[in-house]
Amino acid sequence: xxxxxxxxxxxxxxxxxxxxxxxxxxxxxxxxxxxxxxxxxxxxxxxxxxxxxxxxxxxxxxxxxxxxxxxxxxxxxxxxxxxxxxxxxxxxxxxxxxxxxxxxxxxxxxxxxxxxxxxxxxxxxxxxxxxxxxxxxxxxxxxxxxxxxxxxxxxxxxxxxxxxxxxxxxxxxxxxxxxxxxxxxxxxxxxxxxxxxxxxxxxxxxxxxxxxxxxxxxxxxxxxxxxxxxxxxxxxxxxxxxxxxxxxxxxxxxxxxxxxxxxxxxxxxxxxxxxxxxxxxxxxxxxxxxxxxxxxxxxxxxxxxxxxxxxxxxxxxxxxxxxxxxxxxxxxxxxxxxxxxxxxxxxxxxxxxxxxxxxxxxxxxxxxxxxxxxxxxxxxxxxxxxxxxxxxxxxxxxxxxxxxxxxxxxxxxxxxxxxxxxxxxxxxxxxxxxxxxxxxxxxxxxxxxxxxxxxxxx
Numbered sequence: 002x003x004x005x006x007x008x009x010x011x012x013x014x015x016x017x018x019x020x021x022x023x024x025x026x027x028x029x030x031x032x033x034x035x036x037x038x039x040x041x042x043x044x045x046x047x048x049x050x051x052x053x054x055x056x057x058x059x060x061x062x063x064x065x066x067x068x069x070x071x072x073x074x075x076x077x078x079x080x081x082x083x084x085x086x087x088x089x090x091x092x093x094x095x096x097x098x099x100x101x102x103x104x105x106x107x108x109x110x111x112x113x114x115x116x117x118x119x120x121x122x123x124x125x126x127x128x129x130x131x132x133x134x135x136x137x138x139x140x141x142x143x144x145x146x147x148x149x150x151x152x153x154x155x156x157x158x159x160x161x162x163x164x165x166x167x168x169x170x171x172x173x174x175x176x177x178x179x180x181x182x183x184x185x186x187x188x189x190x191x192x193x194x195x196x197x198x199x200x201x202x203x204x205x206x207x208x209x210x211x212x213x214x215x216x217x218x219x220x221x222x223x224x225x226x227x228x229x230x231x232x233x234x235x236x237x238x239x240x241x242x243x244x245x246x247x248x249x250x251x252x253x254x255x256x257x258x259x260x261x262x263x264x265x266x267x268x269x270x271x272x273x274x275x276x277x278x279x280x281x282x283x284x285x286x287x288x289x290x291x292x293x294x295x296x297x298x299x300x301x302x303x304x305x306x307x308x309x310x311x312x313x314x315x316x317x318x319x320x321x322x323x324x325x326x327x328x329x330x331x332x333x334x335x336x337x338x339x340x341x342x343x344x345x346x347x348x349x350x351x352x353x354x355x356x357x358x359x360x361x362x363x364x365x366x367x368x369x370x371x372x373x374x375x376x377x378x379x380x381x382x383x384x385x386x387x388x389x390x391x392x393x394x395x396x397x398x399x400x401x402x403x404x405x406x407x408x409x410x411x412x413x414x415x416x417x418x419x420x421x422x423x424x425x426x427x428x429x430x431x432x433x434x435x436x437x438x439x440x441x442x443x444x445x446x447x448x449x450x451x452x453x454x455x456x457x458x459x
């Protein structure tokens with residue numbers, strides 16, 4: 002096994018999933034797709050948890066990446082991951098869509114796990130290394146790592162929204178989290194508003210001086226806070242959907258759905274921030290009002306399982322499945338259900354085929370850092386057909402201005418927008434999609450990673 006690395010990614014999870022007892026495969030998530038090629042080019046290492054509680058593994062290599070596992074006990078999974086990360090920070094940072102839990106026990110676990118990650122990173126980083134820490138689960142790592150290794154260059158990127166002061170101020174450990182992030186040289190956010198919120202909070206809570214997006218610390222260090230909107234691998238997706246078997250599968254999907262006039266699609270993790278209930282409510286009301294009829298439209302909702310032991314998520318799944326059953330029971334006919342609901346994960350090719358089959362892509366989160374599904378859909382529509390209905394509260398709305406933008410809290414507005422997207426003439430769809438594709442093609446995932454790392458290293 003090799004020693005230290007000059008480029009190190011530190012994330013809650015390793016970029017691989019277990020297949021069987023001893024085999025691994027690369028994870029399908031956006032973060033992995035974005036960073037894995039950068040790591041391979043730089044001969045870097047990735048430090049994170051395997052996803053299994055109580056597992057202690059030695060570093061290993063997979064798919065051209067050097068991976069360094071960090072162990073978590075079952076209690077730490079419950080208190081640090083399911084607890085402070087996803088029952089405290091996640092709801093708070095997403096506009097308190099669900100009430101956050103403020104518990105000292107959960108905070109102590111979060112701090113302890115962050116310390117373990119920081120110590121592992123300090124051991125793995127070569128002198129003067131670049132260390133890129135990822136996301137809300139590890140916000141204390143930058144300052145902890147800086148105390149251990151003042152020689153390294155530290156970047157941090159937050160993939161979810163950073164809340165305004167009036168929300169963040171609720172957090173009993175607000176000062177500790179701000180100080181944790183200020184251990185980095187560069188703190189990246191999805192949207193400019195997140196960077197501004199962070200700078201204002203540092204000035205207010207810590208008394209530091211700021212000049213635009215630069216935070217000047219008493220020890221002479223300057224920390225930059227900046228927006229770097231993440232993206233997708235446009236070229237890879239564009240090439241994938243031109244494959245004959247993917248195009249054939251898209252036609253097959255429409256046939257399996259009964260060849261309706263309109264196919265609407267939602268692809269989300271089963272999370273209360275994604276606005277699934279509101280969009281299904283709007284869709285059901287279109288049938289109740291007679292504006293849509295069975296066989297005329299089918300809504301395919303893919304809800305990927307996530308955090309299945311967290312109570313809020315168990316309740317959400319039950320609510321949505323009840324809602325789907327009610328709409329199908331009231332407005333469906335034999336062989337023609339208005340909603341096809343799938344609580345499962347799909348591979349990249351099947352998802353690409355679904356994107357190609359969908360006339361209307363519904364991306365309507367109540368709050369989202371970016372939402373890469375919106376960009377994936379655009380990258381897959383080389384035919385310049387299809388309509389993207391996009392929440393104003395997704396980070397992607399800053400860039401994808403030619404989408405059909407909607408307020409997901411406004412059910413009547415959502416109904417109007419869904420009908421407008423379904424009834425739009427081809428030339429209107431083509432004009433919008435051409436503009437959307439131009440944006441995603443020129444601001445792809447390589448550009449995101451390169452801009453962040455160039456800024457960090459300079």
